Amino acid sequence: MLNYLWGAMLIIGIVYAAFSGNLGAMGDGLLDASKEAIDLCVVMLGVVGFWNGLMEIAKDAGLIDKLTKAIKPILRFLFPGVPEGDPVQEDIATNMIANMLGLGWAATPSGLKAMQGLERLKQLGGAYGADAASNDMCMFLIINISSLQLIPMNMIAYRSQYGSVSSTVIVGPALIATGVSTLAAVLFGLARQRLYSDSGG
Amino acid sequence: MKIILFLSDFLIPLVVFYIILYGIFYKVAIYDSFVKGVKEGFHIVVGIAPTLVGLMAGVAAIRYSGFLEGLAKLLSPLGSLLQIPAPILPVIIVRLFSASAANSLVLDLFREYGTDSLIGLMTSLIMSCTETLFYTLSVYYMSIKVTKTRWTIPGALFSMAAGIGASVVLAYVMAG
Numbered sequence: 001m002l003n004y005l006w007g008a009m010l011i012i013g014i015v016y017a018a019f020s021g022n023l024g025a026m027g028d029g030l031l032d033a034s035k036e037a038i039d040l041c042v043v044m045l046g047v048v049g050f051w052n053g054l055m056e057i058a059k060d061a062g063l064i065d066k067l068t069k070a071i072k073p074i075l076r077f078l079f080p081g082v083p084e085g086d087p088v089q090e091d092i093a094t095n096m097i098a099n100m101l102g103l104g105w106a107a108t109p110s111g112l113k114a115m116q117g118l119e120r121l122k123q124l125g126g127a128y129g130a131d132a133a134s135n136d137m138c139m140f141l142i143i144n145i146s147s148l149q150l151i152p153m154n155m156i157a158y159r160s161q162y163g164s165v166s167s168t169v170i171v172g173p174a175l176i177a178t179g180v181s182t183l184a185a186v187l188f189g190l191a192r193q194r195l196y197s198d199s200g201g
Numbered sequence: 202m203k204i205i206l207f208l209s210d211f212l213i214p215l216v217v218f219y220i221i222l223y224g225i226f227y228k229v230a231i232y233d234s235f236v237k238g239v240k241e242g243f244h245i246v247v248g249i250a251p252t253l254v255g256l257m258a259g260v261a262a263i264r265y266s267g268f269l270e271g272l273a274k275l276l277s278p279l280g281s282l283l284q285i286p287a288p289i290l291p292v293i294i295v296r297l298f299s300a301s302a303a304n305s306l307v308l309d310l311f312r313e314y315g316t317d318s319l320i321g322l323m324t325s326l327i328m329s330c331t332e333t334l335f336y337t338l339s340v341y342y343m344s345i346k347v348t349k350t351r352w353t354i355p356g357a358l359f360s361m362a363a364g365i366g367a368s369v370v371l372a373y374v375m376a377g
Contacts, residue, residue, distance in 0.1 A: 002252075002299055006259050009302075013262025020267045033261035037253040040308070041246055049242035056238025058220050061227040105245060112344050119345040132349040133342065141341055142356035145332045147364065151212065152329035158308060159325060164316035172208030173371040174329035181330045181364025188356045 040161050047157035055103055064101070068093040078143070078186065080193065081121060081136040088117025092140060099148040114140060135196070139189040146185035147178050202374050252301045260305040269309075284369055286320050288313070293327065293365065300333045319376040326368035331361050 017023045058064050068090070075082065075089050082088055091114035098107035115137065122134040133141075152174050159167035224231040263269045273280075273287040280287035288310055296303040307324050314320040334357050342350060 002302070005295075005299055005302055006255060009256075009259035010262045013259070013264075013266040013268055015266075016263070016268040016271075017266030022266050025265045026262065029261040029265035030258050033257040034254045036308075037257040038250065040257075041250045041253060044246045045243055048246050049239040052242030052245065053235035053238035054217060054220050056241070057224040057229060057231050057234045059238075060234045061220075061224045061229045063220065063223050108340075111341060115341050115345050119347075129349065131347055133347050133351050133353060137342075137347065138351055138353045138356060141338060141353050142360060144341075145334050145337050145357040146360040147330050147332045149329070151216070152325075154304070155325050155329050158304070158311065159316045159321075162308065162311035162316050164321075166209075167316070168213060169206065169209050169317075169375070170322065170325045170329065171212050172205035173368075173375060174326055175208065175212070176205060177326050177330035177364050177367040177371060180367035181360045184363035185356060185360035188352075188359050192352045192356065 040158070043161040044154070044157045047153060047160070051102065051151075051153045055101055058101075064097060067097045071096060078139055078189070079136045081125065081134060082118070083121075086117070086121070088114055088121065091117055095144070096148060099144065100150050102149045102151060102153050111144065135193050139193065142185040142189055143182065146182040148182060149178065150175060205371075206375075249301065253305070256299075256301050256305040257308065259302070260309050264309055269306075284373075285365075286323065288320060289324055289327065292324055293331075296328070296331055297334045298336060300336070303328065303333075319372060322375050323368060323372035326372055327365055330364035330368060334358070334361065 014023075014026065017026050055064075071093050072089055075092055076084060079092070082092075091110045094110040095107050095114050098104075098110060118134060118137045118140065121136070122128050123130075125134070128134050151171060155170065155174070156167045159170070221231060224234070260269075263272075269288075269291060272291055276290040277287035280290055285293075292303055292306045292310070295306055307328055310320055310324050316322075316325070334354075338350065338353060338357070342348070342353075
């Protein structure tokens with residue numbers, strides 16, 4: 001996807017600049033931008049490093065495992081097609097907690113495992129076509145895409161790099177906005193599950 | 202709103218305090234763990250650095266050419282309808298496909314309008330409560346060869362709209 005998007009940005013930009021007479025600033029602009037990317041990475045090394053170090057402590061102390069266990073009861077309610085004690089519960093919970101804590105690298109592997117587990121349950125149930133998503137898959141993905149991250153560390157790093165007076169002022173409001181989007185996802189999913197229980201459609 | 206901003210001040214210190222205390226309680230070598238985690242964090246940043254170099258250059262191209270400005274002007278009727286400043290609209294569209302490309306656009310807005318302006322605050326919040334819809338969708342569904350995604354896209358768009366709506370309201374309140 002990025003191959004097209006990135007290519008389009010550069011081609012469109014340069015062609016548009018040629019027609020609008022802005023080509024003069026383009027060369028410097030491109031080089032400055034690449035320099036700026038590295039400046040930003042230096043700031044991010046600090047912020048992302050700090051957060052990740054903290055999360056390592058949480059992991060070593062068993063806090064992340066505990067949180068994963070704590071949200072399991074909610075999963076019964078959100079994913080009625082997943083039987084109690086099925087190993088896919090573990091993967092879904094791990095994925096959600098990792099997303100909440102902003103550990104994207106830990107979220108993707110467990111997320112992919114969760115999808116495989118849901119695929120196994122789908123085939124077992126036999127209510128859906130081979131190429132169709134089950135209700136539980138839809139629910140899992142819309143919650144995942146609703147953004148679960150509680151503290152937007154990257155955004156805070158960007159804000160501080162660009163001279164924010166208070167880079168963390170967004171923490172509270174962002175938590176509310178994330179809560180709203182996740183709640184909307186859950187309500188939408190629950191409504192769809194009830195309306196079209198396992199018949200596809 | 203005061204309570205929410207209070208949360209902003211206290212959440213990070215509180216999380217740090219809690220995790221350190223928790224670590225001590227369970228007899229973790231906290232500093233060793235911390236340093237190990239920081240090292241991993243460095244790897245993550247170094248891993249995304251090349252993407253960032255490429256995309257910030259890409260954004261520079263559409264920005265210095267005047268294309269981004271033209272696009273924002275084109276979208277401004279839609280923006281005023283939704284009470285969203287027009288320069289933010291390209292961010293929302295790109296956000297659906299690529300997180301790093303959207304980030305690069307956001308940085309451009311930060312440079313242009315400042316992080317604490319209405320535009321700066323609104324984009325910060327929008328980016329914090331949304332995900333890369335189509336990217337995530339394709340990675341996850343492709344891994345199990347599902348092509349009929351049924352209600353995933355409508356649901357994800359609905360939740361994204363709700364998050365953006367909340368961000369817009371909160372940003373107006375914050376900016377006063």
